[in-house]
Amino acid sequence: MFSVSKILAVVVTIAISTLACASPQELWVCADHNNLPYSNDRQEGFENKIAQLLAQDLGRKLQYVWWPSSPMFASKIFKRGACDIIMGVPSKAYDLAEPTQPYYSSTFVFVSRRDRKLEIHSFDDPILRNIRIAVPVVDDGATPAEQELAQRGIVRNVVGYTPFGDLSKDSQPAELIAAVARSDVDVAIAWGPLAGYFAQRSSVPLKLTPICAPTEPRSLPQRFSISVGVRHGEDELRQQIDAELTHRHAEIRALLESYGIPLVEPDSSPEACK
């Protein structure tokens, strides 16, 4: 269930235009209330678990501000100072929050049914011109998959799924993976954690293949490192979290693996496409 009281707390914060200051007794986390495998308000996501570890190590009580994950979410809520940290921000080239060291790195993957026996590693695989492909689409930009396909003129057999989908349903981004299981599409191109988690739980066996590094000069990254975001200037908190992420490295890695997340080494390049 959506936590109404927490939202109202934010509304009040906005209405009186004050910054909720970080109480040293509490660790406030901005998170999506319905976005497995990352987070939900039953605290079942891996980001919930990592936030719990951090709060515990910092000796602070974990508190959440829940909000639907729209592109405006972060600037509206986090920038207003409603919380101390936001989980799952890109480790590079991101202005909203100051990233800590990465706590994981993953890759976009091709997801298909095992029984289809599709061998797709590259955007240049000719079969991509003849099968139905599901991609996430985001306004005012492009997911790497969308852009790579568009550059190759592969557009007529592509089905879009917004990562927001229908917020009234559970974990909408998973629709992308469900579409593969149902054979609505032949392949989905999805971010690793989403694909890994839902593939693990799919009644239809699914295959995940990391996308190899395209050789085109205009090719886009497929691997991203992910950090905890703290507010700019909160160096002490960032350093504390950095220390805890190092300290808990093995535990966090095991946790991520238990969620089925395909992990890659930070700053590593994907295997070159053959």
Added chain:
Amino acid sequence: MSNMLRSIVLVLSGTLAFGSAAAAQKNGSGVTTVPGQLSTIHLVSPLPDGEWRLPAGDYANTRFSPLDQITTKNVQNLKIVGTMSTGIPHGHEGQPLVVNGVMYVVTPFPNNLIALDLTKPGFPMKWKYEPRPDPKSQGIACCDVVNRGASYGDGKIVYATLDNHIVAVDANTGKEVWRTLVGDINVGETTTGAPLIVKNIVITGDAGGELGVRGKVVALDLKTGKEIWRAYHSGPDRDVLIGPNFKPFYKKDQGKDLGVTSWPPDAWKLGGGTVWGWISYDPETDLIFYGTGNPGVWNPDMRPGDNKWGITVFARKPETGEAVWAFQIVPHDAWDYDEIMENIAVDMEWHGQMRKLLIHPGRSGFVYVFDRETGELLSAEKFEPTNWAKNFDLKTGLPDVDPTKVTHTGVYARQVCPSSTGAKEFVPSALSPRTGLLYIPAHNTCMDHEGTEANYIAGTPYLGSSTTMYKGPGGYQGELVAWDVANAKKVWGIKEPDFPVYSGVLATGGDLVFYGTMDGWFRAVDAHSGAVLWQTKLASGIVGDPITFKGPDGKQYVAIYSGIGGWMGAVALPSISIDDPYAALGVTGAMKKIKEVTGPGDVLYVFGF
């Protein structure tokens, strides 16, 4: 939770402090001719005479009032006679209504409706209606939690809440008569535009194209709130309400199921084309007119084709919704040029002949003039620096697009004019039948559309197009443009060095043009010469639309909201850092100075003598 709510109510209820008022006098009914009207102009819908019952005052969207007590001679005596704080420091877009001695103010989220009694001293609050929209809708609205106003009909004030309810409120008692849900915040849809009431039908659009919403217009029965029809702006003809009576003028807009075939298969399902601007109506041809927003959520390279019916002007029958004609202004949008701007219906002498015109001053930088019966494009001339297209071919209705100004993700496109915020925004123009001039609140911003930057929404890293906006050629950023409609040329302009003109415009029978600036100046200028005759600085920047009315005391008043916000104005709100030129979807680069000159506000001002 209830304690929380109470504390919000306390904050929002604000203060009421109004000036003078006097004995009641019945307002007259609308007229369609005014003294001094040019013989070359014929008005097609009754003008607001004393009251202001519709968002634009009249059906035709002229935003012209015949009231003439306030003139070029006495305007310098205008003073504040009333103020009211709504208590909500967000963008105050749109305008109040005035009906039967009561003023009605719709606030930004949480979209309260406040009724002020104009017959009593101090203009006291009569009642307040609180629709309590879902707080989640604040997280979903793209740019700010704005509302663009209400319409009056059959004893009811009708408007939209951010969470997509259309509410009808008894104008006397403030009691809700009905509420109808017309959209779903769960799929990213919000409603910010003002509905129009035509023939006891409430017509409303939606917002949220940036979240993959499939844009639409819905018509409700004014009596019951029951849905009568809905028309989508992508998909098969039956969804778009295109039938046998659909006769678009140009070949480019003719054909079966273009809302499907002008997209890659299935892409139309996230087709955009929302309607968050103004709807107008012409009683003579019995047509409603509105424009649609940009096509949906896909990167332009991923949606080869015209992407109908994004960025299209539609003419429809109000009772059935059936489309009569359509004109897609920008095929295959790559610039975010929503064309949801006002469409002004007027008959005017055009090249020696009276024509039924529809005038659309466009975000894409041209003033488009159509024959409103047929949809023929009679003229398209630039009113601010514009280079995405050289011109329009009136034979084909197509723009001559400059390929170097087309944006692609991963590719630099520099000096594209206008920027995504357009040569004008949704803020509406006014047309005076006494001068034949259209007064356009204009912008002059250009943009560099640069490669990609990593961005992230929980669940999907993506590559945002990073767009930087800045002043266009000439070194100014905004302008009130007086446009000679018949000759398709600019007559004069009042330039703003640092900010776009982001307020609506009002023209009056006293030959005055009222508008506001983002740094908070509220002005009256001579409708003929453009001389600034009066101005006063308000508490906050102005993004609302001025109205004028005759009070129950028989005197003319002018009202305007002061409260910066909206897409461009949101930079002045506390959430957005000016250090980040890409925040607020790219506009902070163009709006760097706004925080130095104004802060959030929430005030209704009424001016009089």
